[in-house]
Amino acid sequence: MTLQEKIDKLVRPEIRALNAYHVPAANNLIKLDAMENPWSWSAGLRTAWLEVLRSVEINRYPDPAARELQERMRVAMQVPDTADIILGNGSDELIQMITQTLAVPGRVVMAPDPTFVMYRQIATVANMGYVAVPLRTDFSLDEAAMLASIAEQQPAVIFLSYPNNPTGNLFAPGSLHKILSLAAGLVVIDEAYAPFTDASFLPEIDRYDNLLVLRTVSKMGLAGLRLGMLAGAPAWLEQINKTRLPYNISVINQVTGQFALAHRELFAAQAHEIRTQRAALMSGLQALQQLTVYPSEANFILFRTAPGRASGIFEGLKAAGILIKNLHGSNDALQDCLRVTVGLPEENAAFLEALRGLL
Numbered sequence: 001m002t003l004q005e006k007i008d009k010l011v012r013p014e015i016r017a018l019n020a021y022h023v024p025a026a027n028n029l030i031k032l033d034a035m036e037n038p039w040s041w042s043a044g045l046r047t048a049w050l051e052v053l054r055s056v057e058i059n060r061y062p063d064p065a066a067r068e069l070q071e072r073m074r075v076a077m078q079v080p081d082t083a084d085i086i087l088g089n090g091s092d093e094l095i096q097m098i099t100q101t102l103a104v105p106g107r108v109v110m111a112p113d114p115t116f117v118m119y120r121q122i123a124t125v126a127n128m129g130y131v132a133v134p135l136r137t138d139f140s141l142d143e144a145a146m147l148a149s150i151a152e153q154q155p156a157v158i159f160l161s162y163p164n165n166p167t168g169n170l171f172a173p174g175s176l177h178k179i180l181s182l183a184a185g186l187v188v189i190d191e192a193y194a195p196f197t198d199a200s201f202l203p204e205i206d207r208y209d210n211l212l213v214l215r216t217v218s219k220m221g222l223a224g225l226r227l228g229m230l231a232g233a234p235a236w237l238e239q240i241n242k243t244r245l246p247y248n249i250s251v252i253n254q255v256t257g258q259f260a261l262a263h264r265e266l267f268a269a270q271a272h273e274i275r276t277q278r279a280a281l282m283s284g285l286q287a288l289q290q291l292t293v294y295p296s297e298a299n300f301i302l303f304r305t306a307p308g309r310a311s312g313i314f315e316g317l318k319a320a321g322i323l324i325k326n327l328h329g330s331n332d333a334l335q336d337c338l339r340v341t342v343g344l345p346e347e348n349a350a351f352l353e354a355l356r357g358l359l
């Protein structure tokens, strides 16, 4: 048997059909593609952090429950006292744990479409079905379609990105309350962009026994750390926690997370500044007129170019040294769409200037 024949025989067909998550190289480009916080740490903060790392006992296993970091996360994220939390190596890992807890072939994961691509990827790897319910053309949630699809498919879990990636908008909270009331399965509200909006379902955890809320420190300024949080009723989390690999939060992540959260006022100030810059970038895009610009409660803005222009504009920006995200071709609803992350004021200005020249 050739190697390829062995692979074809052994690897699950749904894995062979997948494409690995692709991240383009950004060498020396202004990086406005991945919803990262544009500020790095000051020299003083770096020195203080390295001082903390000096005392790490790297030969020992970390605290498997990361209790000290859990306490800091609870405070930083304002988790209700009645909820439990689980930490993950990024919130991606928590999405995987939730899915694995429920995975039975034939069961369904549901989400609106377009949304965060990892929901489908993780459901597929877990051997579950995936039902994508189209958003309306303005990317608002189609409440009637969601409710009908829930009644028909009885999903084990529904993922709702709030605000939604890659569209940037918040779904109507009334629709989410209806879904929470009517769905028999779990409803996970993924609040990866919480630092950039005032909306949250975290305070509602007591009200619904099927609600779980996801948070991450990635978009707030620690994307390199890999640290996410799942909050929900203790009885659910007790089950989900059984799918967690021991020591999933390394000792370096634990002490660095604790250190960073002790300085969380810095990230709060940066999130505030990003919200101000988002408004400026939004006006700048709207002033260009040839674009359809979608409202955003996140740290990125989705916009649509004239038909057939998105890929050319994307490449033109890249040639000018600016990397954004080309969504054209990724989803029928995202024809001619590009997504730009809010960066430093001078990066946003360079982006707008280059874009103006390309239109």
Ligand SMILES: *Cc1c(COP(=O)(O)O)cnc(C)c1O
Binding pocket: 035, 089, 090, 091, 092, 093, 116, 161, 164, 165, 190, 192, 215, 216, 217, 218, 223, 226, 227, 228
């Ligand atoms: C970026 C993003 C995540 C992933 O967060 P990590 O904590 O970095 O794994 C999860 N959900 C949504 C909607 C995102 O946009």
